[in-house]
Amino acid sequence: xxxxxxxxxxxxxxxxxxxxxxxxxxxxxxxxxxxxxxxxxxxxxxxxxxxxxxxxxxxxxxxxxxxxxxxxxxxxxxxxxxxxxxxxxxxxxxxxxxxxxxxxxxxxxxxxxxxxxxxxxxxxxxxxxxxxxxxxxxxxxxxxxxxxxxxxxxxxxxxxxxxxxxxxxxxxxxxxxxxxxxxx
Amino acid sequence: xxxxxxxxxxxxxxxxxxxxxxxxxxxxxxxxxxxxxxxxxxxxxxxxxxxxxxxxxxxxxxxxxxxxxxxxxxxxxxxxxxxxxxxxxxxxxxxxxxxxxxxxxxxxxxxxxxxxxxxxxxxxxxxxxxxxxxxxxxxxxxxxxxxxxxx
Numbered sequence: 001x002x003x004x005x006x007x008x009x010x011x012x013x014x015x016x017x018x019x020x021x022x023x024x025x026x027x028x029x030x031x032x033x034x035x036x037x038x039x040x041x042x043x044x045x046x047x048x049x050x051x052x053x054x055x056x057x058x059x060x061x062x063x064x065x066x067x068x069x070x071x072x073x074x075x076x077x078x079x080x081x082x083x084x085x086x087x088x089x090x091x092x093x094x095x096x097x098x099x100x101x102x103x104x105x106x107x108x109x110x111x112x113x114x115x116x117x118x119x120x121x122x123x124x125x126x127x128x129x130x131x132x133x134x135x136x137x138x139x140x141x142x143x144x145x146x147x148x149x150x151x152x153x154x155x156x157x158x159x160x161x162x163x164x165x166x167x168x169x170x171x172x173x174x175x176x177x178x179x180x181x182x183x184x
Numbered sequence: 185x186x187x188x189x190x191x192x193x194x195x196x197x198x199x200x201x202x203x204x205x206x207x208x209x210x211x212x213x214x215x216x217x218x219x220x221x222x223x224x225x226x227x228x229x230x231x232x233x234x235x236x237x238x239x240x241x242x243x244x245x246x247x248x249x250x251x252x253x254x255x256x257x258x259x260x261x262x263x264x265x266x267x268x269x270x271x272x273x274x275x276x277x278x279x280x281x282x283x284x285x286x287x288x289x290x291x292x293x294x295x296x297x298x299x300x301x302x303x304x305x306x307x308x309x310x311x312x313x314x315x316x317x318x319x320x321x322x323x324x325x326x327x328x329x330x331x332x333x334x335x
Contacts, residue, residue, distance in 0.1 A: 021310075022310050025304060025310050026310075028304065029304070029305055034301060034304075052300050052301055052304045053285060053300055055304060056276050056279060056280065056300040056303050056304060057276075057279070057280040058280075059309070059313075060272075060273065060276040060303055060304075060307070060309040060313075061273070061276040061277040061279070061280035061281075062277075063273055063309075063313050063314040063315045063318065063319065064313060064315075065313040066309065066310045066313060067310070088244075089244060089245070089247055092240050092241075092244040092245040093245040093246075095240060095241070095245070096240065096241035096242075096245035097245075101237060117236050117237055117240040118218060118236055120240050120244060121209065121212065121213075121218075121236045121239060121240060121244075122212075122213055124244070126243070126244040126247075126250065127205075127206050127209050127210075127250045127251070130244075130247050130248060130249040130250065130251075131247045132246075132247040133246070133247050
């Protein structure tokens with residue numbers, strides 16, 4: 001499985017929470033970015049993020065003056081952060097479950113980059129090598145089902161044979177995935 | 185007020201609902217796009233949209249095989265559409281209220297696509313922010329005079 005640090009965008013720009021939204025927009029336009037990271041103010045302070053969505057939904061949509069609003073008023077802080085060694089499929093899962101589209105990649109206290117759904121779409125191998133995340137769980141359930149079917153219908157019944165075929169197919173798929181993962 | 189037509193992206197690519205997700209991803213990579221418009225199948229059929237969010241949330245997040253899934257399974261159809269004459273501030277408001285980030289611009293036919301990135305980069309909301317009252321006055325030039333005479 002590819003990791004977050006293999007596909008993240010390393011070109012990441014930070015902004016202070018006290019900056020105006022107009023300054024943030026200027027920075028985003030200059031650097032061609034859709035989000036800026038808000039640096040912690042001290043050791044105990046969490047990371048934050050301000051995205052184009054925050055700016056459009058919370059400022060432009062109300063006709064507020066971006067020169068009079070500050071980043072801290074619209075930022076997400078604390079924000080969800082991603083560990084550099086997290087698998088790309090798990091990043092996708094995390095994003096889907098938390099309904100977010102990008103997150104800073106952080107190791108310890110150090111900001112390494114930012115990862116977005118665009119990075120996953122454009123740089124990851126989810127099309128070439130789709131990976132079922134919980135295939136071991138699926139195998140476990142298929143096994144339980146096969147045992148139940150065989151107990152009920154008899155161990156020589158066609159239903160029993162079909163149920164174990166399902167288990168075998170899943171196991172083959174799992175070993176296929178493992179081989180692909182080792183090869184890459 | 186700037187209009188949707190002035191800041192929309194005219195370079196828009198369509199796809200059929202019956203295409204595979206893998207085909208959609210290939211097209212998006214080739215063209216550097218974050219969304220594709222799904223064309224209506226006939227006159228009475230609405231427009232649809234498939235975005236990078238749909239693909240990551242509904243396919244990649246589950247490890248489904250994009251070669252075995254189809255656009256129609258993950259697209260948003262009917263989708264919100266924007267009139268080319270709609271003011272940019274209203275597009276922002278519409279997007280915020282419906283929690284969307286992009287929509288096709290349609291008048292009779294498909295003219296383009298407008299996204300929050302277009303608003304951020306190309307509109308004048310920083311230089312010329314418009315309050316509700318200012319928007320109202322733009323549409324009703326007599327409003328300010330009416331206020332004066334009421335006093």
